[in-house]
Structures are given as C-alpha cells and as structure tokens.
Amino acid sequence: MKKLAYFPGCAMKDQARPDENGALQALAxxxxxxxxxxxxxxxxxxxxxxxxxxxxxxxxxxxxxxxQGMGEKRVLTLCAMxxxxxxxxxxxxxxxxxxxxxxxxxxxxxxxxxxxxxxHLLTLLRDxxxxxxxxxxxxxxxxxxxxxxxxxxxxxxxxEFAVDDPERPEVMERVxxxxxxxxxxxxxxxxxxxxxxxxxxxxxxxxxxxxxxxSARGNGAxxxxxxxxxxxxxxxxxxxxxxxxxxxxxxxxxxxWAMGVDEPAVAxxxxxxxxxGKPVPSGV
Amino acid sequence: MxxxxxxxxxxxxxxFARRVEELSGENPYACYQCGKCSAGCPFADYMDVLPNQxxxxxxxxxxxxxxxxxxxxxxxxxxxxxRCPKGVDIAKTMEALRLLALRKGISPAPATxxxxxxxxxxxxxxxxxxP
Ligand code: SF4
Ligand code: SF4
Ligand code: SF4
Ligand code: SF4
Numbered sequence: 001m002k003k004l005a006y007f008p009g010c011a012m013k014d015q016a017r018p019d020e021n022g023a024l025q026a027l028a029x030x031x032x033x034x035x036x037x038x039x040x041x042x043x044x045x046x047x048x049x050x051x052x053x054x055x056x057x058x059x060x061x062x063x064x065x066x067x068q069g070m071g072e073k074r075v076l077t078l079c080a081m082x083x084x085x086x087x088x089x090x091x092x093x094x095x096x097x098x099x100x101x102x103x104x105x106x107x108x109x110x111x112x113x114x115x116x117x118x119x120h121l122l123t124l125l126r127d128x129x130x131x132x133x134x135x136x137x138x139x140x141x142x143x144x145x146x147x148x149x150x151x152x153x154x155x156x157x158x159x160e161f162a163v164d165d166p167e168r169p170e171v172m173e174r175v176x177x178x179x180x181x182x183x184x185x186x187x188x189x190x191x192x193x194x195x196x197x198x199x200x201x202x203x204x205x206x207x208x209x210x211x212x213x214x215s216a217r218g219n220g221a222x223x224x225x226x227x228x229x230x231x232x233x234x235x236x237x238x239x240x241x242x243x244x245x246x247x248x249x250x251x252x253x254x255x256x257w258a259m260g261v262d263e264p265a266v267a268x269x270x271x272x273x274x275x276x277g278k279p280v281p282s283g284v
Numbered sequence: 285m286x287x288x289x290x291x292x293x294x295x296x297x298x299x300f301a302r303r304v305e306e307l308s309g310e311n312p313y314a315c316y317q318c319g320k321c322s323a324g325c326p327f328a329d330y331m332d333v334l335p336n337q338x339x340x341x342x343x344x345x346x347x348x349x350x351x352x353x354x355x356x357x358x359x360x361x362x363x364x365x366x367r368c369p370k371g372v373d374i375a376k377t378m379e380a381l382r383l384l385a386l387r388k389g390i391s392p393a394p395a396t397x398x399x400x401x402x403x404x405x406x407x408x409x410x411x412x413x414x415p
Contacts, residue, residue: 011404045408049360049379051309056411081404157362158373166366191326192361196408199397204330204357230404 001033005072007063009082010042011229016079016250018265019229023078023121023252025261029137030129037066037075043085045230046196054102060089061102064116065109074117076124078252080228084154086118087161120155121227121251122171123163125178134178139260141180145270147254148184148221148246149173150212152231153192166190175251176225179258184221188212193234202238210240217244223269224248298345307380312342314370321364321374330357335364335374342377355381356392360412379412386415 004027012020027034040063048056063086067075077083093099094114103111125134149172156166164171169190173183193212194205212235216224223246226232236248249265257266301312315336322334331354333341341349349355358378365373385391392413397406 010407011402015402015404042403042407044411045404046360046411048411049373049376050307050383052307053383079404081408153359153361153363157366159366190363192359192363194327195359195361196405196412197327197357197359198405199401199409200392200413201330201357202397202399204327208326229402230408233402233405 002031003072004032004034005067005070005075006034006036007040007043007067007075007077007082007086008036009040009077009079011079011081015233016229018263019078019227019232019250019252021252022250022254022256022261022263026252026255026259029259029261030133034076035070037063037070040066043082043089045081045085047085047088054093054098054105057089057093057098057102058106060085061093061112062106062109064090065106065112067116068113069110073115074119076119076121078121078227080120080152080154080226081230083118083120083163084161088158090114090116090118091160120163122155122175125175126171131174131178134175135180138179138258140258142176142254142258142270143180145181146184146220146222147176147181148186148216148219148224149176149189150216150224150226150231150235150248151190152226152228153190153195154228156190172225172227172251176254179254181254184216184219186215186219186221188215193231194238195230195234198230198234198238205234205238206240209235209238210243213239213243213246217246221246225251225254227251296343298343300345300347300349301342303384304342304377304380307383308373308376310373310376310380312339312372312377315339315343315368315372316370318369320367320369321372324363324367325358326361326363327357327359335378338381339372339374339377342381349381350385350388350390352381353392354378355385356413382412383415386413 044059156162176183194208198205257263319336322336338354355378360375362375
C-alpha cells in the first residue's frame, strides 16, 4: 500500500459525499492508503486573483502546513476547486516577502516552507497508476455508456496549473476509456458553468447549465461526469425546465462502480442486457 | 481649421489604470483591443460592456469602469486569459475592479442566494463579492 495525504475540502463531506466514498474505495483497490490531513479547513473555493490580498491565501496555505506536519511531500485532492486554490496559492506564496508575511500572520502554526506538490485524482490516475493498471482493476465495464467528460474551468486554467492541455485535454476521456466507457467529446466540456454566480445570478447559471447539457446530449451522451462539486450542483440543480435529463455524476462514482463497489447512482443507469451481459443505458 | 488631434501617450498613463495594474499585476496597456477575450467569454451575453471594452475604459483611466456590471458577471473562468494573444490575464483586471469597487463600498446587486445553494457556492461568492 502506498501512503497518500488527502485534503478532502468541505464539499466532499457535504453534497459531494458520493464522490469521496467512491474515489476512496477505488483508491484502496488501486493500492493507496489514503490519510486525511488533520485539522484541515476550507480552502476558500476560489483563488484570489489580486496582488495585495494575502489574507485569502491563509486558508489554502494552512492546509499545506498540515501536509508538511505529516511529513508528506504531496497531497491529493478530489475537488477541482480545491486543486485550483491549493496549487495556485502554494505558488503565490513562494515569493520570499509574501512567505515571510503569511508565516508571521499564522504565528501559531509551523512556518510554511513550500515544496508541497498538489495532485488531483485525474493526474494521479494518469501519471502514477496508469491507464493500463486502472483498466486491469475494472470488474464491470462501462461498455455501452457514452460519458460526456465535463472539465469546467479550474482543471484546465490557467495554463501553468492545467492538469492537461488547456484547449485539447484528454485525461478524463482516457480514464473513461480505461473503465470501458465511450467518452463523448463535446464543445462545452471546457466552458464555465458559472461557478459561484449560482448564488446571486442563478438565471445566468441556469442558461449555462442548459447549454452545456444540451450540447452533451446532442453529442450523444448518456451521462455527464465531473470532478467539481460546484459544476455538479450547477449542472444538476440549475438544470432549466426542458433541458435533457441526463444524470451528472462524479468521477469517483464511476470509478467505484467500475471496480465492483456498490454505487446506486451508476447501477440505476445501467441494466443487464441478457444476451450479452453488457450494461446498457437504461433509456436516459 | 480642424482642431488638433492629441496623439501623445500622456493620456495613456492614467493613475486609475496604474492602480488597477498594481492590484491585478496585469498591464492594461498590453491589450491591443483585438477582442478575442470577448469572443470566447461565456458570460459576455450578460455583461453591459464586453471584456475588451472594460480593458479599454481602464486604459483611458475612466473610473466609470467601477460602475459596470461586467466585472460582477465575470466568473473568473480564465477562458479569456488562456487565449489572449498579448498574455493579458483579464480575470485579474476584473478582480481588481471588483476589489476597488468593494473597497469604496460599492457592491453588486443582491449577494443573497435567490435559491438554495451548497456551501462551496456560498464560500466562493463571499470571497468574490465581499471586501
Ligand atoms: S473548494 Fe470547496 S470543497 Fe474545496 S475546501 Fe473549499 S469550499 Fe470547500
Ligand atoms: S464550477 Fe464551473 S466555474 Fe467551476 S470549474 Fe466548475 S465550470 Fe468552472
Ligand atoms: S484578447 Fe487580450 S489583447 Fe485582445 S482585446 Fe482581449 S485583452 Fe486585449
Ligand atoms: S474570466 Fe471573466 S471575462 Fe474572462 S472569459 Fe471568464 S467570465 Fe469572461
């Protein structure tokens, strides 16, 4: 078993529970001993884009101090937003003057020394597990399911922190293929759903969700997969009346089901076709 | 006789533009108004002026940029920044405008949820829409 420090973030303990449940069980099957970092706090969801707003980096950086305290050099996130704040803040405070100020402010913590690598589930699967090993652990193929891979923003932008090519990513598609599914590449897969605008401008997000879902369905998808809890909420809960009803699931749910773990949301999507024994879409 | 045209660069060094630059870390004068940012912005339809026009106002030192709806509609998706041929990260300019407005006590229309939201949305909105 390989040890891996893990920052869940608050969404994983709340509306994204199915993602965490699924991903952690899948990671155990893949040989990881995942250890949640102690006394973690919310990362703040959105990365501060200002030069003078050091206060908004305290959240992510304090979590990195905890990783450091565990004697670990890297930390895993499942949530795309957490990935964004942790990676970008870690880089922002590398600058010596900023680092000194933030350490002085967090005077009850150990000094942050930098050098913590933040990995997202997708990059871990690609770069360390590998698609082949992933495929070898698949007990129930997603054969027959067309899966729209929705990246959203944070996984791909800005370029320096992108998990893949920001204009032509393929990591999520390859993971879907490793599980036996057919990825549906659709134009809106990298277009923002509206993120936190969902709070004050749900009208805008509803429009965006409709457009993204229609594009996914129009390109033949049976379901949408994402790693961002905010995308999942926006696409699913802000779905406008009359928009395609295809389910929006987390990557962790698909991984778990494919590896033979109980996952009702995926199970509901597939039913056994007696002749072939293959799962077939249940008429979404 | 036609009035003289002032083609000097002096006007293009407005204190407001420099303040925005200081906060954003992005030089507004790098922008040459090609409009690529606006063409790809998924939220342009909901803005009062387009992202490249926001930048133009900043270049001209026009503080009315603080009263626009555009920076509040910008979701910091960074689509503009990865595509800008001049490497301007416009999302940072938008953030600087939001912060300048917030620090002057100008805030966007209602920041209260109009429908139930999960905490990930609320935390994001608090961070972007409060000083
Ligand atoms: S981004 Fe979310 S899930 Fe990640 S810790 Fe923060 S608010 Fe929470
Ligand atoms: S919540 Fe929307 S804003 Fe986020 S990554 Fe998802 S698409 Fe972008
Ligand atoms: S894409 Fe860049 S250069 Fe072109 S208008 Fe936008 S900010 Fe200016
Ligand atoms: S970051 Fe803002 S301005 Fe740029 S494309 Fe996204 S919403 Fe539009």
